[in-house]
Amino acid sequence: MSNATSSTIAPASPSTGRPGLWRRLRGHQGRNLWFAAFVAPFLLGLMAFVYLPIVWSAYLSFFEARNTVNPTRFVGLDNYTYLLNDGLFIQSLLTFVAFALFIVPTTYVASLGLALLLNNLRWGQAFFRSVFFIPTAVSYVIAAIVWRFAFFSGARFGLLNQAITAAGGDQVNWLGGTNDLYWVALVSVRLWLQTGFYMILLIAGLQRIPQETYEAAALDGAAGWRLLRFITLPQLKATSVAVILLLLINAFQAFDEFYNMLGSIGSYPPYARPPLVHLYLIAVGGGQQDLGVGGAGTMILTAIIVLFGVGQNFILNRSNT
Amino acid sequence: MLGLGGGLAAAATLTACGQNNPLDGGSSATPGAGESSSMGSEAPMGDKPSLTQWYHQYGEEGVKEATERYAAEYEAATVTVKWNPGDYNSILAAQLLTDDVPDVFEAEQGGSLDQIRSGQLEDLTELIGDAKDDFNPAVMKRFTFEDKIHGIPQTIDMQLLYYRPSLLEAAGVEPPTTMEELIAATNAVKTDSMGGFFAGNDGGIGVLGTMFIWSAGYEQLNEDRTEAAFLNEDFYNGLVAFRDFSKSGGVVQAASAEWFSPDAFINEEVAFQWGGLWSLPAIKEAFGDDVGVLPFPAIGGNGRPSVPFGAFGACVAAEGKNVDASKEFVKWLWIDQEDKQVDFSDAYGTHIPAKPALVAQATQLADGPGADAAQFVSDSGFANDIMWSGAIGEKYGAALSNVIKNDADPAAEFEPLKALIASELEKLKG
Numbered sequence: 001m002s003n004a005t006s007s008t009i010a011p012a013s014p015s016t017g018r019p020g021l022w023r024r025l026r027g028h029q030g031r032n033l034w035f036a037a038f039v040a041p042f043l044l045g046l047m048a049f050v051y052l053p054i055v056w057s058a059y060l061s062f063f064e065a066r067n068t069v070n071p072t073r074f075v076g077l078d079n080y081t082y083l084l085n086d087g088l089f090i091q092s093l094l095t096f097v098a099f100a101l102f103i104v105p106t107t108y109v110a111s112l113g114l115a116l117l118l119n120n121l122r123w124g125q126a127f128f129r130s131v132f133f134i135p136t137a138v139s140y141v142i143a144a145i146v147w148r149f150a151f152f153s154g155a156r157f158g159l160l161n162q163a164i165t166a167a168g169g170d171q172v173n174w175l176g177g178t179n180d181l182y183w184v185a186l187v188s189v190r191l192w193l194q195t196g197f198y199m200i201l202l203i204a205g206l207q208r209i210p211q212e213t214y215e216a217a218a219l220d221g222a223a224g225w226r227l228l229r230f231i232t233l234p235q236l237k238a239t240s241v242a243v244i245l246l247l248l249i250n251a252f253q254a255f256d257e258f259y260n261m262l263g264s265i266g267s268y269p270p271y272a273r274p275p276l277v278h279l280y281l282i283a284v285g286g287g288q289q290d291l292g293v294g295g296a297g298t299m300i301l302t303a304i305i306v307l308f309g310v311g312q313n314f315i316l317n318r319s320n321t
Numbered sequence: 322m323l324g325l326g327g328g329l330a331a332a333a334t335l336t337a338c339g340q341n342n343p344l345d346g347g348s349s350a351t352p353g354a355g356e357s358s359s360m361g362s363e364a365p366m367g368d369k370p371s372l373t374q375w376y377h378q379y380g381e382e383g384v385k386e387a388t389e390r391y392a393a394e395y396e397a398a399t400v401t402v403k404w405n406p407g408d409y410n411s412i413l414a415a416q417l418l419t420d421d422v423p424d425v426f427e428a429e430q431g432g433s434l435d436q437i438r439s440g441q442l443e444d445l446t447e448l449i450g451d452a453k454d455d456f457n458p459a460v461m462k463r464f465t466f467e468d469k470i471h472g473i474p475q476t477i478d479m480q481l482l483y484y485r486p487s488l489l490e491a492a493g494v495e496p497p498t499t500m501e502e503l504i505a506a507t508n509a510v511k512t513d514s515m516g517g518f519f520a521g522n523d524g525g526i527g528v529l530g531t532m533f534i535w536s537a538g539y540e541q542l543n544e545d546r547t548e549a550a551f552l553n554e555d556f557y558n559g560l561v562a563f564r565d566f567s568k569s570g571g572v573v574q575a576a577s578a579e580w581f582s583p584d585a586f587i588n589e590e591v592a593f594q595w596g597g598l599w600s601l602p603a604i605k606e607a608f609g610d611d612v613g614v615l616p617f618p619a620i621g622g623n624g625r626p627s628v629p630f631g632a633f634g635a636c637v638a639a640e641g642k643n644v645d646a647s648k649e650f651v652k653w654l655w656i657d658q659e660d661k662q663v664d665f666s667d668a669y670g671t672h673i674p675a676k677p678a679l680v681a682q683a684t685q686l687a688d689g690p691g692a693d694a695a696q697f698v699s700d701s702g703f704a705n706d707i708m709w710s711g712a713i714g715e716k717y718g719a720a721l722s723n724v725i726k727n728d729a730d731p732a733a734e735f736e737p738l739k740a741l742i743a744s745e746l747e748k749l750k751g
Contacts (some may be wrong), residue, residue, distance in 0.1 A: 063444065067435045069416050087737075090721055154522060155590070176524055176574045177726050222749060264579060267527035269726075270719035281715060289352025289411070 001244050054302060056158035061295035069291060079296035088270060089297065092278040099274065100251040102183075103190055107247055108240070110191060112197035116228070119206045129180030129203070132196040148175060148261045152185040175262060176272055177269050182262060186272065189257050194250065198243050207234070237239070238316065245312040252305060255280070330647050370646040371399045375416075375426035377409030377633075381670040389663050391654055397688040398646045400425075417441045424641040425651055431464035431472025431634030434707050439751060442471040443637040448648050449473060452656050455676045459702035460632050466707055472634020473576050473655040475673035476666040480528070482615040483586055483594045489613075496613060500536075500542065500562050502521070502619045503593070507571045510592040516573035520595035521580035524567055528580050528595060529617070530714075531629070533559050533721070535703045538623035542746070546708050549742040557731035559620035564725045583607075598694050601671050614690040616697045628694075629700045632675065673698060706724060710747050713742055 012166075026033045056069070061079050063071035083089050084249065118128055120265075152174040161171050175182045217231050229236050256275040262269055268281055279301070283294025375387055380709070385404050392400035403423065406410050410433075413426060417436065432442045447468050453461055454471065459472050487495060492510045497503040506668035507517035521528050534541055537559045539551040566572055573591050583600035585591050587607040604612055616626035635655045637647040654661060659679055666672040667683035673695045680695045682684050689704075704715070716738055723729040 067433075068418070068439075070418075088715070153577070155577045157577050158575075160370055173574045176522060177525070177722065178574060254539075264521060264527050265581065267523075267530075267718055269523060269526070270722050271726075282712070284411075289414070293712075 054298065057291075057295035057298040059295070060291045061293075061299050063292050065290070065292035065295070067289045067291075071292065075292070079292045080300070081297050083300065088273065089278055090276070091270075092275045094275050095272060096244045096252055096254070099186075099254065100248055103187060103251050104247045106187070107191060107195055107198060108244055110195045111202050111243070112240075113200035114195065114199040115206055116232075119203055122167055125164075129200065132199055134196065135192050136194065136197040138193060140189075140193060141260050144257040144260035147185050147257075152182075152261075177271055182272055185261060186257060189272070190254075193257075194247075197245065201243055202236070202239060205236045208239075209235040221312050241312070241315050245308060245315075247276055248313060249305060249308055252301075252308070323385050335504060338523050369397065369399050370643040371401065372424040372641075372643060372650055373401050373403055374650075375403050375405060375413065375423040377427065378404055378406040379669070384545065384665075384669045387665060387669065390410050390670055391658070391665075395650055395653060397644070397653075398509050398650055402524070417640075420640075422638040422640050424638055424643055424647040426636055426638065427475060427633040428472055428636045429631065429633060430704060430707070431470070431616050431632070432466075432636050434466075434749065436636075437466060437469075437471055440639055440669075443471060443639045443641075443644055443648065444469050444471060445637065445651070446470045447649065448652055449656065455678065457675055457699055457702070459704075460630065460675060463704045463707075464632075464634055472636045473651055474632045475655055476662075477630050477632045477673040477675055477698055479673065479702065480595060481598065481628050481693060481694055481697060482617060483583075483596055483600070484592065484613045484615065485608060485611050486613045487611045488592055496615055497618050498615070498626060499618050499624065500559065500566075503618045504562075504569075506567050507566075507593060508569075508666065509573075516576070516591045517571040518566070518593040518595075519573040519576055519580065519585055519591035522575050524572055524574050525580070525595065525719065526725055529563075530718060530721065531703075531705065532617045532627055533563065533620065535619045535627035535629075536617050536624055538619070538621070538625050541706045541709050542742075546706070546746055546750075547743065548746065549739060551740055552735055555623050556619045557735070559624070559733045560721070560724050562620065564728070568726060576718055597672055598673070601690060601694070605690070610689070612690050614693050614697075616701045624695075626701045626747075627703050628697045628701050630698045630704055633706075655670055684736055708746055710745055710749060713738075716741055 031140050060069065060071060062074060062076060064073040064078075065071035066073050070281060080165075114132055118125055118132075126284075130157065153161065154171070154173040154176050156165060156171050157162065158174070160174070165171060172181060173179065174185055211233065213231055214227065216229055222230065252274075253276060254274045257273055258277050259268065259280070262272055262279075268277060275297070279294055279297040282297065364529060365661065374388070374392060376385075379385070385402070388404075389402045392402050399603045410429065413423075413428065414435075416422060422441075427444075428436065436442050449470055456474050457477060460477060461470075464470055464472055464474060484496065485495070488510045489506060492506070494506045494509045495502070497506045503518065511517040519525075531541060534551040534556060537551065537556045539553070539556060541551060542548070543550040563572075564572050567574075573585075576585035577588060580595055581597055581600075583594075583596060583603045584595065586594040586600075586604060601612075601614075608664050616628045619625050635651045637644060637651055654677075659676070662674055663679050663682045666674040666679075667685055671685045671691065674680055674683055677695070677699055680692070683691070683695075685691045720729075720734045720738060724731045724734050
């Protein structure tokens with residue numbers, strides 16, 4: 001259709017042919033131009049710091065690339081077979097699954113609980129919202145260090161150990177790996193850091209539920225648990241799906257609290273090792289940079305995260321229709 | 322949401338900040354800040370060639386000024402010192418790939434396999450010549466690869482076992498030289514408030530690592546570097562002995578500080594501590610003459626004591642613009658100028674001069690524990706083989722942890738390493 005109009009205009013005044021094209025490129029009121037102006041910086045950053053490295057990693061993953069980003073020795077799929085036969089890598093994926101299975105529902109329930117409590121609060125809502133949200137602003141690294149050296153120090157000086165020994169118990173070696181108690185530290189720090197953030201998202205979701213729905217339900221005699229079960233949760237579905245997928249991806253990208261709580265100079269124990277920590281150790285740890293294997297791992301992880309993203313879209317689309 | 326990079330970029334390691342510890346391979350502080358001078362190496366001033374010299378950031382006060390003073394005293398060339406805070410190995414590796422390479426630079430253990438293989442380092446074998454016999458033999462052995470030397474040792478750092486002679490005397494035990502003696506001595510001296518042997522909050526697995534190989538009397542790799550040389554009963558039995566030691570409560574699993582800090586020992590939380598030579602001044606200040614040092618004890622029938630050492634070597638970039646002038650400068654500073662070598666090792670923290678003959682001139686090593694430490698490196702010093710790669714180290718550490726912490730059977734746990742090490746070495750042979 002636009003073809004037809006431009007061909008009728010063009011012969012009439014040849015001099016406007018150029019501005020016509022320019023105008024079409026600019027769009028109505030220069031919208032395309034503004035679109036480009038606003039999107040370009042972000043897009044360039046995304047290209048330079050996300051897509052280019054991913055593409056480069058893909059390239060590196062087919063080479064023997066140690067301490068170099070310009071490798072010459074093509075090794076085909078060797079790096080991939082190496083990783084898939086690497087017990088520690090497989091174990092790191094299992095660690096992620098175990099971690100996610102625990103942290104995702106726990107954070108969701110805790111955030112939802114807080115959101116429901118605060119949403120019904122008649123006074124002081126803003127105050128409590130801030131109180132629970134503030135930990136989100138704390139760096140994972142700093143929180144991990146506080147957890148490691150103050151709360152969960154295995155020495156008798158640790159805060160928890162002091163409380164335990166004062167109560168007549170035995171000193172506990174929280175992070176030493178002789179037991180599984182390091183999970184208490186790892187899970188609690190993440191809960192503390194992220195619950196407030198998801199609480200805010202869920203409060204926003206709760207506030208979008210029309211009050212009339214509750215009134216109608218109340219007229220029908222619904223109250224308490226039934227209101228939550230049949231009104232709140234279904235209406236909150238879209239927010240919940242988004243929150244859960246965000247939680248899942250965050251769990252997948254877990255690095256900081258693990259590395260800073262369990263790692264020591266140049267070494268990290270074989271247990272409680274999420275995928276990113278394992279790849280980090282391969283790619284930059286131990287004084288050696290094996291970027292080929294690291295690149296292969298990046299590809300595998302990227303594929304898994306893309307699957308999550310696609311799954312999220314799929315579920316969201318289904319819940320919207 | 323696909324921002325995979327976020328986690329990596331935000332990563333920070335817990336490095337021993339301010340400690341000068343060449344034994345730690347990778348620290349990952351942020352690179353960038355602080356560049357002392359940026360004089361181009363391509364612009365000669367007058368007749369003299371201009372050279373750039375790179376160092377990593379030493380933690381001790383005054384080292385930077387000292388290196389600048391040495392450079393200023395050199396008359397045959399204008400030498401500009403560049404100090405590199407942050408992850409030195411990565412910064413150096415990246416710079417060596419460019420056209421603008423530093424003429425002279427220090428490299429851990431006298432250059433990595435990659436640097437040597439890719440021809441980035443000038444061969445200094447002839448430059449050092451017969452003077453190589455003046456240097457610490459253990460260090461020189463590590464610095465020699467395929468009969469060639471690519472770095473001149475600058476100074477030596479090491480780790481060792483600290484104890485208090487008075488405590489042993491009171492308990493009526495001798496300083497332990499074998500694992501059995503260490504276990505017996507630990508049990509004799511430890512009390513309710515003072516634990517036994519401490520080597521870090523991971524139970525010592527991280528830092529002791531390959532000590533279990535060396536102290537059992539073996540090497541990491543065979544002569545030809547084609548396979549592992551330690552996967553045998555002696556080694557496995559040693560691990561079981563250390564595991565029993567740990568499980569019996571002799572090995573302190575958690576203290577108020579890490580092994581690289583002297584604090585746990587100074588606070589009298591532990592009777593024996595594995596630590597760095599860099600902690601010696603603080604420990605001597607706390608306990609005066611009541612300080613003794615030992616190498617890691619011999620393990621099993623074939624065992625011998627061992628200590629790990631690390632040394633930076635001065636290297637010359639093969640692609641530099643003034644290779645001959647650079648070599649002359651390296652020879653002048655690190656081979657000829659012995660007063661400066663002593664100053665570098667002794668005046669800013671505690672290090673061991675790379676030449677045993679100079680040890681006597683280092684005030685901190687003149688007698689007592691310092692002198693013992695210097696002797697340990699000569700007699701029992703070990704360093705990771707140049708082909709003991711990060712991948713091998715990772716797998717080794719994981720197996721070690723599983724054996725000592727999770728009661729895994731050592732033979733079963735280490736069995737897969739045989740093939741892995743062989744194939745890794747095959748890859749590294751290139």
